[in-house]
Amino acid sequence: MEISYWKSRWKNNKTGWHMTEVYAPLTRYWSRLQLPKQARVLVPLCGKAHDLDWLADQGYHVIGAEAAQRPLMEVMERSNASFVRTESHGFTVYRSESMELWHGNFLKLPIPPTAPIDAIYDKTSIVALPPAMREQHARKLLSLSQRHTQMLLQSFEYVQEEMNGPPFSVPEQEIATLFGADFKYTLLHEESKIEQLERFRRRGLSSHFLEKVYHLEACRQSD
Numbered sequence: 096m097e098i099s100y101w102k103s104r105w106k107n108n109k110t111g112w113h114m115t116e117v118y119a120p121l122t123r124y125w126s127r128l129q130l131p132k133q134a135r136v137l138v139p140l141c142g143k144a145h146d147l148d149w150l151a152d153q154g155y156h157v158i159g160a161e162a163a164q165r166p167l168m169e170v171m172e173r174s175n176a177s178f179v180r181t182e183s184h185g186f187t188v189y190r191s192e193s194m195e196l197w198h199g200n201f202l203k204l205p206i207p208p209t210a211p212i213d214a215i216y217d218k219t220s221i222v223a224l225p226p227a228m229r230e231q232h233a234r235k236l237l238s239l240s241q242r243h244t245q246m247l248l249q250s251f252e253y254v255q256e257e258m259n260g261p262p263f264s265v266p267e268q269e270i271a272t273l274f275g276a277d278f279k280y281t282l283l284h285e286e287s288k289i290e291q292l293e294r295f296r297r298r299g300l301s302s303h304f305l306e307k308v309y310h311l312e313a314c315r316q317s318d
Contacts, residue, residue: 118146249308
């Protein structure tokens with residue numbers, strides 16, 4: 096699933112994953128991370144999520160990375176802040192006082208982009224990728240993390256054979272495989288969504304569809 100696929104989805108307004116409001120589990124569980132104000136929060140494959148604005152409004156410095164330019168332009172258009180455009184490491188970067196929007200391939204994001212990452216918010220990101228790409232994505236997240244870095248990560252679980260992704264099923268065992276050597280994880284939220292997702296049932300989903308949210312805390316002994 097190449098970057099061109101997602102750029103095409105944005106170009107043609109086929110963005111059924113985009114939410115017009117802030118993701119409720121974000122506001123419910125973010126305080127568990129106990130981050131200080133001005134902590135640097137990375138949002139990979141950020142799209143135009145309103146979660147970016149919410150995090151910035153809480154006093155954090157938000158770093159969004161996205162391959163498609165259109166959603167980043169929409170984030171800036173709805174903001175009252177002034178953004179300055181620069182070029183860095185092959186990315187076009189739009190900066191305001193509270194936000195950096197990096198336009199380019201997330202896997203090529205510099206390490207660190209400007210300063211150490213304190214937290215990573217991964218929503219509709221790892222679930223957007225097939226297995227081989229999830230491994231690459233996880234390795235990138237690990238490379239951007241330090242001993243103090245935390246994550247809030249959303250995943251979905253369903254019978255993959257019933258429906259082609261995206262979104263893909265990323266079961267808890269895979270979370271453990273991808274991150275367990277470096278992070279301890281806690282399941283914060285589990286909710287059945289199958290009754291709310293008629294479009295997925297039309298694609299073949301029939302048994303179950305669970306949304307899960309995890310808190311990951313680094314357990315490495317060295318950087």
